[in-house]
Amino acid sequence: MEQSGRHAWVERRRCVAYMVALVMFWSEAAAQIRYSISEEVKEGSVVGNIAKDLGIDKVTLKEREYRIVGTSTEPLFHLNQDDGILYVSRKVDREEICERSNACIINLKTVLENPLEIHYVAIEVLDVNDHSPVFPEKEKRLEIFESTLPGARFQLQTARDPDGSQFSVQQYKLSHNDHFRLEVKERGEDRKMPFLVLQKQLDREAMREHRLLLTAVDGGKPARSGTIEILIEVLDVNDNWPVFTQDVYSAVLNENAPPGTLAIQVNATDLDEGANGEIVYSFGKEVDVNLQKLFYIDSKTGEIKVTGEIDFEENQNYEIDIQASDKGTVPLSTDKTVIIKIIDLNDNAPEIEVTSFSKSVPEDCRTGTTVALISVNDLDSGPNGKVSCFIREAVPFAISPSLQDNMYAIVTKSLLDREEKSFYGLTVVAKDTGEPSLSSEKTIAVVVSDVNDNRPQFSLSPYTFYITENNDLAAPLFSVRASDPDDGDNAHIVYHICSLTGDVLLKR
Numbered sequence: 001m002e003q004s005g006r007h008a009w010v011e012r013r014r015c016v017a018y019m020v021a022l023v024m025f026w027s028e029a030a031a032q033i034r035y036s037i038s039e040e041v042k043e044g045s046v047v048g049n050i051a052k053d054l055g056i057d058k059v060t061l062k063e064r065e066y067r068i069v070g071t072s073t074e075p076l077f078h079l080n081q082d083d084g085i086l087y088v089s090r091k092v093d094r095e096e097i098c099e100r101s102n103a104c105i106i107n108l109k110t111v112l113e114n115p116l117e118i119h120y121v122a123i124e125v126l127d128v129n130d131h132s133p134v135f136p137e138k139e140k141r142l143e144i145f146e147s148t149l150p151g152a153r154f155q156l157q158t159a160r161d162p163d164g165s166q167f168s169v170q171q172y173k174l175s176h177n178d179h180f181r182l183e184v185k186e187r188g189e190d191r192k193m194p195f196l197v198l199q200k201q202l203d204r205e206a207m208r209e210h211r212l213l214l215t216a217v218d219g220g221k222p223a224r225s226g227t228i229e230i231l232i233e234v235l236d237v238n239d240n241w242p243v244f245t246q247d248v249y250s251a252v253l254n255e256n257a258p259p260g261t262l263a264i265q266v267n268a269t270d271l272d273e274g275a276n277g278e279i280v281y282s283f284g285k286e287v288d289v290n291l292q293k294l295f296y297i298d299s300k301t302g303e304i305k306v307t308g309e310i311d312f313e314e315n316q317n318y319e320i321d322i323q324a325s326d327k328g329t330v331p332l333s334t335d336k337t338v339i340i341k342i343i344d345l346n347d348n349a350p351e352i353e354v355t356s357f358s359k360s361v362p363e364d365c366r367t368g369t370t371v372a373l374i375s376v377n378d379l380d381s382g383p384n385g386k387v388s389c390f391i392r393e394a395v396p397f398a399i400s401p402s403l404q405d406n407m408y409a410i411v412t413k414s415l416l417d418r419e420e421k422s423f424y425g426l427t428v429v430a431k432d433t434g435e436p437s438l439s440s441e442k443t444i445a446v447v448v449s450d451v452n453d454n455r456p457q458f459s460l461s462p463y464t465f466y467i468t469e470n471n472d473l474a475a476p477l478f479s480v481r482a483s484d485p486d487d488g489d490n491a492h493i494v495y496h497i498c499s500l501t502g503d504v505l506l507k508r
Ligand SMILES: *[C@@H]1O[C@H](CO)[C@@H](O)[C@H](O)[C@H]1NC(C)=O
Pocket: 245, 267, 268, 269, 301
């Protein structure tokens, strides 16, 4: 309020009526003058013309020692004996003089002598909005659980403003936010109590801290204000489930992987805080005991490791149910299935089985005659289980695949001749295409059976022989010999002597 004293005075005369009253005490002449000044007016400002108001000739003031009677060493006002005007000597602070009382009136006792007159001058110090509302602290912290329901109320500090009535705190304002609104309760005439009311539930995981600004505004024009920052810390509640970082967990694992081999590591996170967000991994409740012998899950790291013997031929695929739980008082948990595909290793050799077998094969059989049927099996899969078969020896036999998988026929691949070779030992080799490849063998004995395909042959033909005369009739003349390479009956020779016409003359 930058106004010259006089101007202020004139201004105030409009609004505040002042009165002059004369009161008689004994022989004293007493008058009462009422003035008003604004607090905070400049030093030297005019309060009023007392001489004029009292109707005293100002020329006589000095002579009659017109003065203010008082004990204060630092008076607020002084009286000029030359012009009869009351001036402000120093800064007047209404709040210092009067605290919060409604009207602030300073009574001055002025004295004139010869004759003695006492005049009371009442000066009302008008309030000026020279104080801003002040909160007891700069910052207020509130801790609110995220589970708190809308409608919950939190009392806030009130601001103080030493100025009187309309210049004191008139309203509170809250900075714009989505979660809280302000409610102000009127307590008595001059006390307003601000409350924070939760409008929308908090979510620590979305925002762990809210900063609001509460402003107290007084009724001055212009208004003065004071602020306090309200820091709301949202306290955690176990309201989030663990979430696996991947939708699908799948891994491949070699069969025969040694115990301790890491199959896969799963990972879940939980947005909650502290124990509410700490994850423990485990197998699902329904997981088969046998599966639990093969695998192990580390509760802290989520690593799934091998503990048993992984055999592709037994199981090519494992689906393991696992779960991630937090450590909240009431834990929340999430399930997941982990798929582990087993990779086949070439750990099985082919197996050869002779399913049917002819004891012998006639030597005149046609090329392509089946001698034996074999089946070949390899427990491995893919190239590890793909088998090729051959016969090791150079023999007139071949292996021919049949229509049925894994079935092979051993067939003749050229004409046989028992008289040349009557027995074959075949080594059938089955070999897979794994890396490295595994193989096995089986020996098959083939006997070639005889067919009467050879004529008896004389050792000489023709035979030329001589007979001495006078020969002993009992003695043989000569012998012939024929042989037949066939076997058994086919090689049994019967000799006949035939005439040139073919008649049998002698049989033996
Ligand atoms: C789990 O996932 C979180 C979030 O992606 C990541 O910060 C953390 O390092 C992961 N933990 C492991 C053990 O991989």
